[in-house]
Each structure stands twice: as structure tokens, then as C-alpha cells.
Amino acid sequence: MGQPIPDFGKFLENLRGVMSLREAARKSGLSHAYIRDLELERNRSTNDRITPSPDTLQKLSAAYGYPYTELMIKAGHLVSGDLHNAPTKQSANVDLPSVHYIELGAKEITYYTHKIKICQSIESLIDFSSFLDQLEEHEFKKMDMDLYVNFNHIRKYDERKGLIYFDEEGAGSSVTISAIRQRKYHDLILRKVANNTGKSLEISFGKTRKTVSFSATEKNI
CATH class of the missing domain: 2.40.50.1020 (LytTr DNA-binding domain)
Structure with missing residues (x-):
């Protein structure tokens, strides 16, 4: 497990760019309120700090056209070295x-x-x-x-x-x-x-x- 980059929420906001929150919600399948919480890095209802899960990052990756692996690294879920040690076939030997x-x-x-x-x-x-x-x-x-x-x-x-x-x-x-x-x-x-x-x-x-x-x-x- 790595460490998220500083201001990761701001990075997500920059990735969204001119896309509205509702458009980002439509493309990702996430709620626009939750996307905004991620950008602020806190749950506005509880004020607790939040970090997107791998599943959420996958949805944002598809919505923003940004590489999933890079998002995982920037969020602190992966470190670059993990990718070099990963198996070449993800579903090998699994029926x-x-x-x-x-x-x-x-x-x-x-x-x-x-x-x-x-x-x-x-x-x-x-x-x-x-x-x-x-x-x-x-x-x-x-x-x-x-x-x-x-x-x-x-x-x-x-x-x-x-x-x-x-x-x-x-x-x-x-x-x-x-x-x-x-x-x-x-x-x-x-x-x-x-x-x-x-x-x-x-x-x-x-x-x-x-x-x-x-x-x-x-x-x-």
C-alpha cells in the first residue's frame, strides 16, 4: 500500500475539468454529491475524511478517460513497484x-x-x-x-x-x-x-x- 498524492481530491477535480458534476455522475454511475465529497476528500455530512475504493476509481477512470492503474497509484492503493511483480495473466489457472x-x-x-x-x-x-x-x-x-x-x-x-x-x-x-x-x-x-x-x-x-x-x-x- 502506498500513500496518496497531496491534494488527491483536487487532482480528481482537475480531471473532471469542465465536465459538470451531474455529467460526471451520469458517466461514472456515482452520485454527483459523492463525487464532490471525493474532490473535497471528506464526507460533508459527517466531516469524516474519505478515500475512493478501487471500484470507485475504476468508474472514475472510465468516466474521465484516465488510466485506472495511475489512479490507483495516485490514491495510494498501489505503488509503481507492484506492477512489475504482477503476474502476466490475471485469470490464469482460474476456471x-x-x-x-x-x-x-x-x-x-x-x-x-x-x-x-x-x-x-x-x-x-x-x-x-x-x-x-x-x-x-x-x-x-x-x-x-x-x-x-x-x-x-x-x-x-x-x-x-x-x-x-x-x-x-x-x-x-x-x-x-x-x-x-x-x-x-x-x-x-x-x-x-x-x-x-x-x-x-x-x-x-x-x-x-x-x-x-x-x-x-x-x-x-
């Missing part, structure tokens, strides 16, 4: 279809399968963007700031606690999803659980309920 979920750290990606976890270094914006495309192809969905879940492995869903399990009994490993993602993917998660377990799914329509059946081999929901 994405077998991965249950993925956690993104400041400098590495951790893959969790049924029995093991694999850690690999984050390299460059080009590699990272390609990596995110691969996740989408294999039906990984973003469930929290740094968490991606393979929907093809979901076997149980605890709506009340916001927990996703990868076994039908709910006795094995689980992940907690954010409330906003739970609302966004609620119906899809239910359909995936039904599909992955070969069970029927009850869907509510007003005061009535309808049972929909999925075969164990049904795909591409």
Missing part, C-alpha cells in the same frame, strides 16, 4: 465457471470455489476491464462494493438476512449482499435458486400467487 464468488481488494482478486480460494494481483485497466467482461459472460453479478457472485451457483437465498448460499441446506459458505443489490436482483435470485435446484418458484401477483416450474437443465434466465 471462472467453478468459482462461487469473487472479492476485489486494493491490489488483488480473490476467487472462492467450493473447496479453495485463489488470490491474484490486479494489473492494468485494460486487463481489469476485460476481466469484468468475462465475469458478465459467466453470469457473475455485483452484489456489493467489492463482491461478485456467480448466479449459476446460488442454491439458497435468505431474503430477511440478505444472505446467499451455495448449498441447498444453507450450512456451507455464504455471502451478504447489499440492500440496494438485494432489491435490484431479488426476483432474478429467486429464479436462479429455482433453476439451480430444479425446484418450483412461487411468484406473487398482487394478492394471488402463481407457481412456476423450472427444469434442472433450464439456462439463460
